[in-house]
Amino acid sequence: MTEEKSQLKKFLEAISVLQWVLSFLLLGAACxxxxxxxxxxxxxxxSALYFVWLVMDWQTPERGGRRTTFVRRWRVWEYFRDYFPIKLVKTADLSPNKNYIVGCHPHGIMSAGGFACFSTESCGFTEAFPGVRSCMAVLAGLFKIPILRDYLMNAGLYPVSKPSLVHLLSKRGKGNAVVIVIGGAAESLASSPGVNAVVVKQRKGFVRIALEFGADLVPVYSFGENELFRQVILSEGSVGRRLQDLFKKIMGFAPCLFVGERFAVLPYRTPITTVVGSPISVPKCVSPTEEEVDHYHTLYMEALTKLFHENKVSCGLSESHELRIL
Known part of the structure; x- marks a missing residue:
């Protein structure tokens, strides 16, 4: 590749990531x-006609949305992938005759690895897992924002709400891999370079849903996700941290104080390797007991820990790195 083409490609990569970051931060308010x-x-x-349409279409996000392959295959996502770059690694097959709940860790600041691998086709999910459809579930409140909701649905994103998950696991046949960033806002506040911490000890709702519908559990870890931004970590009990927690409680997401490499907005060009683990077989229990939920929750945490340790060295970490489960 010539120097000019190389510079052009880097520019396009930066622009693709910039539009994604600005969409993450500002698109909702702008809409x-x-x-x-x-x-x-x-x-x-x-505007009036759109609001009439909004009322009529209010339940669509929780009833399967309006996923389009066109948006998921935009060329911009290939440039987005190459900026870091992001790579999807498969460690086991997923049968198209089963449904899955995929736990994606860590959240990081913006979940770049999860977005690229499961909400676009840039990393080859469809080719890696033929017959399986990835369905990433995100903050339900985003689907109440006009225009933004339509963009998210076209990209194949869904609300992480009980009605939405029930629909995806019971009304869409088999071969659905529902991807949930388990740690959510709490995990984003723990995101920092060199830190490998996941918030999952008290998160059991996804296991209960898996049991209710007999969906196998699949752990996923994105190595490098926490290296994309430098976050200002506020100490527990400080005024700033209490405000973050209050905002998180009210809005469902946390306002993180972070900086990147260019204009403090673009993330660092750090490779992300998203490793998909082996599925954990889960039986169907319409009314699972607490003991059953705890049992499969423990199996999930053990599988996630094993996935981390088996792949950390090949993904750039040293043998001494540990996974903290919070």
Missing amino acids: IILMVYLMFTSLWPL
Whole structure:
């Protein structure tokens, strides 16, 4: 590749990541502001018609959404993948005759590895797991934001709510891999370079859902995810941390204080390797007991720990690195 082409490719990679970061940070607010602004202009009928459509379409995200292959295969996601780069590693087959709940760790600041591997086709999920459809579930509140909700649905994203998960695991046949970033906002606050910590000890709802529908559990770990940004970690009990926790409790996500490598916005060009573990066979129990939930939750944490230790060296960590389960 010539020097000019190399520079152009790096520029396109940076632009693709920049639009993703800005979408993550600002698109929701921008969509709300736009719709409100239009109400006070001559274009107010467009805004009014959209809100009528919004009311009629309100339940769609929890009823399978409007996934389109077109958005998932945008060329921009290939540049996004190559910026870091991001690689998907398969360690076992997933049968298209089963449904799965895939636990993705760690959250990091923005879950770049999970997004690239499970919400786009840039990392080859369909080729790696033929007949299996990845369905990434994210914060349900995002699907209440006008315009943004339609964009998310077209990308094959779903609300991480009980009705949505029930629909994906019971109304869509087999071969569904529902991807949940288990640690959520709490895990994002623990994200920092050199740290390998996952919040899962008290997160058991995903195991209960798996038992109710007989969906196998699959652990996933994205090595390098926590290296993308430098986060200001506020000490427990500090005013700043209490405000973060309060915001997280009200809004469902935490405002992280972080910096990247360019203009403090772009993430560092750190390789991410998303390793998909072996499925844990889960029986169908319509009304699982606490003992059954605890049993499979323990099996999941053991499988996640094993996955981490078996792949940490090949993914750039030293033998001394440990996985902290919070």
